[in-house]
Amino acid sequence: MKQKKTHLVVSFVALAALVGFVALVARTGYGRAQTEAQATAARPLALAPERRADESAPAAPAEKDAHAHVHADEKGASLFAAAAARNLLLKYELSWAFGGKQQRGWHLYTPLISRMIAMEGGASAGDFAEALSLWQKRSRLQPSGVLDGETLYRMVSEWQGARLKHKAHARPEELLLAPATDFYDPTRPEGLRHVERETYAAYKRMVAAAAADPTSGLRLTAAGDIAPAELFLKIVSAHRSPEYQARLRAQSPNSGRAGLAVNSPHFTGRALDLYVGGEPVETRDSNRAIQVQTPAYRWLVRNAERFGFRPYYYEPWHWEYVGAAAGAAK
Ligand SMILES: [Zn+2]
Known part of the structure; x- marks a missing residue:
């Protein structure tokens, strides 16, 4: 009898907890999700x-x-x-x-x-x-x-x-020196301004298309060129030598596997970090939240594939040139 009573009390407490829980969910389960x-x-x-x-x-x-x-x-x-x-x-x-x-x-x-x-x-x-x-x-x-x-x-x-599968390091003859004006930091030294040739040509075609499309949000001059002060879609980083990558890793040892890769696609010269807003290459959620809202990023999401570029989903700035054929195949 006593056992049964205890059982009843326990059941009642459990029921009350459930009702309370449901009420809490009902009260909070509408509108904002955070x-x-x-x-x-x-x-x-x-x-x-x-x-x-x-x-x-x-x-x-x-x-x-x-x-x-x-x-x-x-x-x-x-x-x-x-x-x-x-x-x-x-x-x-x-x-x-x-x-x-x-x-x-x-x-x-x-x-x-x-x-x-x-x-x-x-x-x-x-x-x-x-x-x-x-x-x-x-x-x-x-x-x-x-x-x-x-x-x-x-x-x-x-x-x-869908990312770059061809991971061979760029041979020197595959690279060209891009002008400083293509870079987010116009003082970037020559040694850090190399891009694989086809990738660079595709990048220039893509940026021209973005300039011609008002939805990209790029600022233009009266003549229709990209305004000199415009930073969006400028190159933050392109080809990196394994030695340079090793130095970057040494500078931020805690960046983890999703951070600075040991075998970086930047070795190929076909990976471009493009400016899409906020801190250029910073993975904090709050920074990426800014980047994924910008018209430039959203334009890339809609259009980059036409020019042979594929995203690295985790880094809104990082795009890889997989080739015109792959881009056109879809
Ligand atoms: Zn990158």
Whole structure:
């Protein structure tokens, strides 16, 4: 009898806890996705290393998505409203890992993700989930419309798989000396201004196309040339010798595997770091959040492939020339 009573009390406490938990989720489960309560509701988070950086990141996209979601609900039209609500949370809270580093959310990759699932422009969150489900189906994943860890890892492996495969170090005759005016730092010494020849030609064609396209946001002179003060799409870094890379690594020994690679694609002369805003080559989430919002970066995401360039998804500034054939094949 006593045992039964204890059992009842335990059940009641468990029920009360559950009710409290559900109430907490219901109260916080609407709108902005960045509260700790929601993070806890979503999954037990191991750690939150970038909390400060995330908080300083622009909140506007979350607000916009929240409104889009409300709109979709009002219409009652979207079958993917539940997936959209989940995406709104995971966008900032999904816990995953890359390069031995814990990562949080996939909001930094939304331009690349939108391109991958062919959902360009200001689509509502429901439309995003629907387009994602079609991509998941093509990729033989569960077509849930939810951008979960499995889906994100699949996308990462596609981005990584599209990168430069030809890793041979550039021979001196394959390199040309680019003019200082192409560089973010016009005082960059000659020894650090070499680019593989085809890559450079493709880069110049790409920048000319960007200048001719107002959506790139590049500032022009009255004659239609890129304004001398314009820094966007200037080259921050191109060919690096293994010796120079070793010096960079020695200067920042804690940059990790996702940082300064031992076997860098910059050895080929076909990798370009281009200025896309913020601190030129700095991986903090708060910096990358600035970079992925700039018109120049978004223009690259939409157009660089036409010129044979593929992104390194993790570094918005890093683009690799895989060749015109590969670029045109799609
Ligand atoms: Zn790079």
